[in-house]
Amino acid sequence: MANQHQVDRLKRSIQEWNEWRQENLRVKVNLSAADLRDTNLIESDLRDADLSGANLSSANLNSANLSGANLRDANLSGANLRDAYLSGANLSSANLNSAHLNSAYLSGANLSGADFNRANLSDVNFTATQALDTHFCGAVLTGACIEDWNINSKTNLQDVVCEYIFTKYDPNNKEFTDRRPHDPNQIFAPGEFIKRYQIVLETVDLFFNDGIDWKAFSASLQELKTQYGEDLNVQAIEQKAGSSFVVRLGVASDLDKGTIERQLKEFYEIKLNALEAEYRAKFQDLKIQHSDEIIALHRQHNADMREITKLLASKPITVEAKAMAENQSSSHTFNNNMQGATIGNFANTMQDQSSMQATQYIGAKLDEVAPLIQSLRGMAESFPQEQRTEALEHLEDLETDLKEPPEKRKSSRMKATLGALLAVATVVSGAVAGANEFVDQVQQLSEKLGIPLPIEQVQPQSQQPKTIDIKANE
Structure with missing residues (x-):
């Protein structure tokens, strides 16, 4: 149960309460199950307070500091929480039906199982919030930031009103970024938000x-x-x-x-x-x-x-x-x-x-290597179906890359494709007589492209199979 002395102090004067909090930072605030209906709590310091099960319906918590507060099962229906600071607060199973949270800061808060039906959540910071099984039916979410919020298939976004959303928060400049839709002149069509963000599974x-x-x-x-x-x-x-x-x-x-x-x-x-x-x-x-x-x-x-x-x-x-x-x-x-x-x-x-691949300039033109690619295609036709399909796709990839201007070609990707062609050749070596010749031509292709694998061929001796030595890259 609540500490009645603390309840009385809070109701008597917000200024007195805040001064007392500053002087008694180590004192635990216990307001659990307190009746604070219609109470004026503007700019009150309720950090880390235990408000679990409290009745705060229609209370005025405008700009209140509720960071880290325990509001589990609290009744905040119709409450004014505009600009309130609720970072890390526990609002699980709380009732915020028709509450006003415009521009509130809920980063890292636990909203699981809470009722935000018909609440005004415009411009709210939901960064990294837990919103599992949370109800937002009919809520206004226009301008909110939902970076890394965690919702599930039981999070109810039915009939949400949302014209646009932000998916990133810049803590340095304290502003939302990455607007969706990207075009500032566009807004979501009715029902588009739920289609984009409702999780079915x-x-x-x-x-x-x-x-x-x-x-x-x-x-x-x-x-x-x-x-x-x-x-x-x-x-x-x-x-x-x-x-x-x-x-x-x-x-x-x-x-x-x-x-x-x-x-x-x-x-x-x-x-x-x-x-x-x-x-x-x-x-x-x-x-x-x-x-x-x-x-x-x-x-x-x-x-x-x-x-x-x-x-x-x-x-x-x-x-x-x-x-x-x-x-x-x-x-x-x-x-x-x-x-x-x-x-x-x-x-x-x-x-x-993608900026993952290092871009290098490869000077060979497509017409310079086209005969080799065509020859490799012809040899691939004799491969078993799965390897034939794989080899032809790799060759097509290579040809696509070569159609790009030299400055846009990515040597690391082309090298990987050549390596994939070698791997295909090894799979079919026992079943296809021309596998070694295929390897030879892949090497010639790599040389013409200036992309050494590198492969050193050792000429076969009498009654010995051809040996290929793949040198480790320096």
Whole structure:
């Protein structure tokens, strides 16, 4: 129960209360279950106060400092919280129906299970808030900032009124940035906000810190779907600095997210080990040294955002690529139905905007290497279907890159593509007689492009297979 002396002091004079707080910072404020209806609490210092279960309906808390306060189960319906400071406050299960929170600061607050129905939340800072199972039905969210807020499928955004939103907060300048819609002259159409931001499924974030083999991941996801059905889908792919990725899976709310995460990681490791064992076996047959370097190139190629979109082209998906430059970062989110021609445009946009790859100038013209590419295409036609498709796609990627002006070509991506072609050759070496010739021509292509892999060929001796030595990069 509340400390009645503190309740009386608070009701008597805000000035007296604030002065007492400054002189007694270590005294715990216990106002739990206090009846503070219609009370004038403008600019009151209620930091870290226990207001759990308190009745603050229609109270005037304009510009009050409630940072770190416990307002769990409190009744704040119709309260005035304009410009109030609620950073880190616990508002879980609180009733803020029809409350006025214009320009309030709720960064880091716990709003889970709270009732904000028909509340005025315009220009509110929701940065890093927890809003699981929170009700915003009919609330006004125009001008609010929702950077890193955490909502789920039970967060109710039905009938939210929102003309525009911000997705970033600049703490240095204390201003919201990254307006949506981006055009300042445009606003959301009725119902557009909920279509963009309502989460239909729960999510599981899968972290891959050392790169990811998308073929192994795709096979793992398909295997998991045989158990859980179509309740699993990829909602977003986020590329972090280097080769780190976060893959966000949408899952039905009644599924065990921990089990799904564990199972998919287990399936992925099994598939990945099987693929790399297959590659190494082929390398051994061809007497290729430094096989890890080729596998690394193959992984780098698979980590290309263009390869991701190809892999997932049959599904509508949001791919978010965050490319980290040395002194700056940029974030781009694409909401595309990645089917048909859309995929090419999306992939080109991703590559143009990414600053992950080091740009170098490659002088070779397409017509100088076209005969080699055409010859490799012809040899690839004799490969088994899966490897033929993969090789032809890599060659098409290479040709696409070469159509760019020299200053826009990315040597690291082209090198990864050449490495991927070598990996394909190793897979088919036992079944296709021309695999070694394919490797020879990939080397010639790399030399003409000025992108050394490098590969040193040792001429075969009598009754000995051809040996290829892949030198480690200096």
